[in-house]
Amino acid sequence: MTGYDCPICKNKGVTYFLENGYEKSRECKCMAIRRSIWNIKKSGLKNLLQKYTFDNFKAADEWQRDFKADAQRFVTDHNGKWFYAGGQVGAGKTHICTAIVQAFLKKGIAARYMLWRDEVVRLKAIVNDDEEYAKAINPLKTVPVLYIDDFFKTGDELDRYGNIVKKRPTQGDINVAFELLNYRYNNDQLVTIISSERTIEEILSCDEAVGSRIYQRTKDYCWVLTAPKAKNYRLM
Numbered sequence: 073m074t075g076y077d078c079p080i081c082k083n084k085g086v087t088y089f090l091e092n093g094y095e096k097s098r099e100c101k102c103m104a105i106r107r108s109i110w111n112i113k114k115s116g117l118k119n120l121l122q123k124y125t126f127d128n129f130k131a132a133d134e135w136q137r138d139f140k141a142d143a144q145r146f147v148t149d150h151n152g153k154w155f156y157a158g159g160q161v162g163a164g165k166t167h168i169c170t171a172i173v174q175a176f177l178k179k180g181i182a183a184r185y186m187l188w189r190d191e192v193v194r195l196k197a198i199v200n201d202d203e204e205y206a207k208a209i210n211p212l213k214t215v216p217v218l219y220i221d222d223f224f225k226t227g228d229e230l231d232r233y234g235n236i237v238k239k240r241p242t243q244g245d246i247n248v249a250f251e252l253l254n255y256r257y258n259n260d261q262l263v264t265i266i267s268s269e270r271t272i273e274e275i276l277s278c279d280e281a282v283g284s285r286i287y288q289r290t291k292d293y294c295w296v297l298t299a300p301k302a303k304n305y306r307l308m
């Protein structure tokens with residue numbers, strides 16, 4: 073097998089052991105990592121993984137150096153914490169979040185990539201089929217590292233004053249978000265990385281239960297990027 077070099081099974085994916093005089097085999101631990109890598113390749117993050125590493129993040133300005141240093145710190149300081157990168161397109165959110173995912177994979181921790189808008193459509197379509205729905209959402213609830221890209225992404229609309237604003241997520245979107253994030257919120261070891269065009273305040277105004285959980289977990293690692301300048305963002 074390729075893609076990950078495992079010293080335990082020498083890339084066979086199984087290990088052998090003796091039990092009551094019989095040779096038996098069991099799946100090697102590296103299979104969880106291999107499945108993460110397959111999942112990431114399938115999800116379209118494969119090209120991003122090559123492109124978006126910590127090493128090739130261009131940190132010309134001080135805030136970019138801080139952003140990167142914070143992300144690198146998070147990889148070793150994630151117990152009970154999540155990482156949030158909000159704000160404008162093109163500020164390097166996806167780059168940094170992908171680099172974090174990659175760092176976890178290198179440490180041998182399984183990860184999944186979830187492109188919010190696509191995945192939420194798929195989940196809502198099967199919400200009335202308990203078995204299918206559980207099969208689809210459980211891996212996202214329980215994976216050690218979950219990267220949700222473009223969280224609460226919706227289309228634009230005009231408000232009553234004629235300003236272009238982001239559409240509110242539907243109640244169906246909010247239900248999926250709550251189920252997923254509440255589960256992860258209640259399990260300290262689960263790492264969640266979220267990128268979104270919205271600020272935490274905007275997410276709070278979409279749904280307080282979802283927003284407050286994100287706020288609680290991302291207090292230490294919450295970035296809202298507004299090109300050309302960014303700030304380390306704190307509520308209050």
Ligand SMILES: [Zn+2]
Nearest residue numbers: 078081100102
């Ligand atoms: Zn192995």
